[in-house]
Amino acid sequence: MATEYASGAEYIKHHLTNLTFGQHPDGSWGFAHSREQVDAMGFWAIHVDSMAWAIGLGLVFVGLFGYAARRATEDVPGGFQNAIEQLVEFIDGTVRDSFSHRNRMVAPLALCSFIWIFLMNLMDLVPVDWVPWAFSLIGVHYMKIVPTTDPNVTMGMSLSIFALVIYYSLRRKGIGGFLGELTLHPFSAKNPFLKILLIPINLFLEGVALLAKPVSHGLRLFGNLYAGEMIFILIALLPLYAQWTLSVPWAIFHVLVILLQAFIFMVLTVVYLNMAHDTGEH
Amino acid sequence: MNINLTLIGQAISFTIFVWFCMRFIWPPVINALEARKKRIADGLADADAAKTERERAEQEAQQTTGQAREEASRILAQAERRAGEIVAEARATAKTEGERILTQAQEEIDKNTQQVREQLRGEVAALAVAGAEAVLRREVDAKTHAEALDQLAERL
Numbered sequence: 132m133a134t135e136y137a138s139g140a141e142y143i144k145h146h147l148t149n150l151t152f153g154q155h156p157d158g159s160w161g162f163a164h165s166r167e168q169v170d171a172m173g174f175w176a177i178h179v180d181s182m183a184w185a186i187g188l189g190l191v192f193v194g195l196f197g198y199a200a201r202r203a204t205e206d207v208p209g210g211f212q213n214a215i216e217q218l219v220e221f222i223d224g225t226v227r228d229s230f231s232h233r234n235r236m237v238a239p240l241a242l243c244s245f246i247w248i249f250l251m252n253l254m255d256l257v258p259v260d261w262v263p264w265a266f267s268l269i270g271v272h273y274m275k276i277v278p279t280t281d282p283n284v285t286m287g288m289s290l291s292i293f294a295l296v297i298y299y300s301l302r303r304k305g306i307g308g309f310l311g312e313l314t315l316h317p318f319s320a321k322n323p324f325l326k327i328l329l330i331p332i333n334l335f336l337e338g339v340a341l342l343a344k345p346v347s348h349g350l351r352l353f354g355n356l357y358a359g360e361m362i363f364i365l366i367a368l369l370p371l372y373a374q375w376t377l378s379v380p381w382a383i384f385h386v387l388v389i390l391l392q393a394f395i396f397m398v399l400t401v402v403y404l405n406m407a408h409d410t411g412e413h
Numbered sequence: 414m415n416i417n418l419t420l421i422g423q424a425i426s427f428t429i430f431v432w433f434c435m436r437f438i439w440p441p442v443i444n445a446l447e448a449r450k451k452r453i454a455d456g457l458a459d460a461d462a463a464k465t466e467r468e469r470a471e472q473e474a475q476q477t478t479g480q481a482r483e484e485a486s487r488i489l490a491q492a493e494r495r496a497g498e499i500v501a502e503a504r505a506t507a508k509t510e511g512e513r514i515l516t517q518a519q520e521e522i523d524k525n526t527q528q529v530r531e532q533l534r535g536e537v538a539a540l541a542v543a544g545a546e547a548v549l550r551r552e553v554d555a556k557t558h559a560e561a562l563d564q565l566a567e568r569l
Contacts, residue, residue, distance in 0.1 A: 153417065169415060178419040185423060189430045196438045203445035205452050219442045238443075239435035247430060278423075283416060287423030 139368045146259060146364050149178035149281060150273040164272070178281055185278035188250040196246070218246070222397070229401045232408040234299075237401060244288070245397040251278045252356055252389030256382055259363045279356040279392075282349065289349030292400050296344070299407040308410065313337040348399050355392045359385050538566035 144166060151163040153176020162179075163169040169176065199215035208216055222245060226238045254277045266274040278284045300309045314330045316337065359381075366378045542562055 149419075151415075151417075172417070173415070174417050176415065176417040176419075177422055178417070181419055182422050182426070186426050189426060193430060193433055193438070196434070196442075200438045200441040203441045205445055205448035216442060216446060219439070220446060223443065223446075236431075236435055239439035240431050242439060243427075243431045243434040247427075281419060283419035284423045286416070287420045288427050290420070291424045291427050 142368065143361075143364055145273070146263065147275070147361075148273045149275050150180040150271060151176050152179050153177060178275075178283060180273065180275050181278045181281040181284050184254065184276050185247075185251060185284055188254070188278070189247055192243070192246045192250055196242075218242075225398065226401055229398065230405045230408075232405065234404070234408065237404055240292075240295075240404075241397045241401050244400050245393050248279060248288075248352065248396050249390060249393035251284070252393055254278070255280070255356060255359055255363070255385060255389060258378075259360070259367050277356060277360055279352055280360045282353045282357075285353040285356075286345070286349035288396075289345040289352075292348065292403060293345035296403050296407040299404060303408055303410050313341070344403055348396070348403070352392050352396050355388060359388055534566070534569055537569050541565065541569075 148166050148169060151169045151172060152161070153163065153169075153172035154160050155163075155168065156171050163172060163176070196215060196219075199212055202212060203216070219242060222242045223238055226241050230237050257276060262276045263274045266272075275281065300312075304312065314333050314337070315326070316333055318329045318333055320326045320329055362381055363378065366374055366381065369377065545562065
């Protein structure tokens with residue numbers, strides 16, 4: 132495959148470009164036909180491939196679990212039913228361990244995060260050229276099939292969770308409590324004057340800590356998957372007879388990575404939400 | 414590496430999937446799990462209760478058997494004792510009756526003997542008188558010697 136491209140660099144660049152639909156600089160809307168056009172579109176563009184694969188895999192998740200949920204009874208479960216229930220029970224246990232408040236939303240959120248992200252990560256194990264090649268036959272030139280290698284996707288999720296963190300922080304602690312948490316720690320003083328003096332310092336430290344959460348949350352997932360995909364692309368540049376010596380070990384290792392990253396994303400989601408619910412700890 | 418509308422699109426689809434999961438997937442599965450857990454726990458509790466009940470019943474049965482055995486031996490002993498009593502009683506009755514019959518028979522015999530003696534005495538006296546009459550017909554007058562003959566009959 133790589134031989135069709137002028138250089139390895141161009142191959143890599145091509146494989147890292149999303150199928151993008153957006154507004155061209157001249158005001159018209161349409162698909163971008165080159166990396167430069169994608170860059171020129173700026174914010175008013177959407178990665179059609181990322182969204183389509185993400186939603187498609189989300190529907191797979193909803194379909195599998197919805198089917199199991201509809202058939203869920205207290206009777207003896209079948210194999211498929213049992214597998215789904217095991218996953219649900221595993222998520223339930225993890226959430227119980229790290230979330231100490233009552234909120235009906237957290238466990239389903241964790242389940243959805245874990246399974247959906249896992250499915251999206253799983254696309255990384257599909258050989259890098261198969262799907263793009265199949266789409267090139269029908270005239271689609273860009274196709275990135277792993278949504279989690281798109282920072283928009285991972286940040287979209289982490290920012291949604293961040294919004295929930297802010298919402299629950301405000302709801303549980305009130306505006307005063309939340310601001311107090313941001314301004315009166317980690318440095319505190321008895322003297323009122325000193326207290327006021329410390330506010331900007333605390334706000335800076337806590338603000339950074341607060342904002343670092345969604346950024347690291349989203350970028351951790353993105354970085355791991357992006358790096359993994361990049362290595363698959365680099366391996367694909369090798370001569371055909373040598374590829375398997377590297378791609379097989381990396382794929383096996385990557386099985387661990389995709390599972391682990393999905394799990395980490397889920398656990399961090401639960402932990403952040405738990406922190407948002409914690410009151411009176413400080 | 415462009416940040417664009419995909420960010421918002423993904424946030425929206427994430428929200429929808431989470432909502433769907435929260436509404437239609439999580440509750441039925443977790444409820445079924447809870448219900449099954451409860452059913453299993455109930456089943457185990459039932460098994461425990463049944464085991465306790467069985468042990469109790471076994472104990473009771475054993476106790477009842479013991480009681481019955483005791484009762485049986487008691488009844489047996491009583492029956493033996495009663496049988497002994499009856500035999501003794503019967504023996505005593507029989508003995509009394511025997512004695513009574515014996516006494517009666519003796520009396521009968523005595524009476525008969527007496528009767529027979531009376532009769533014999535009369536007959537012997539008559540015979541003696543007849544004999545004496547025959548021997549002494551000519552020499553002795555019956556009226557003269559009647560006194561002597563009566564004395565003789567008296568001695569018989």
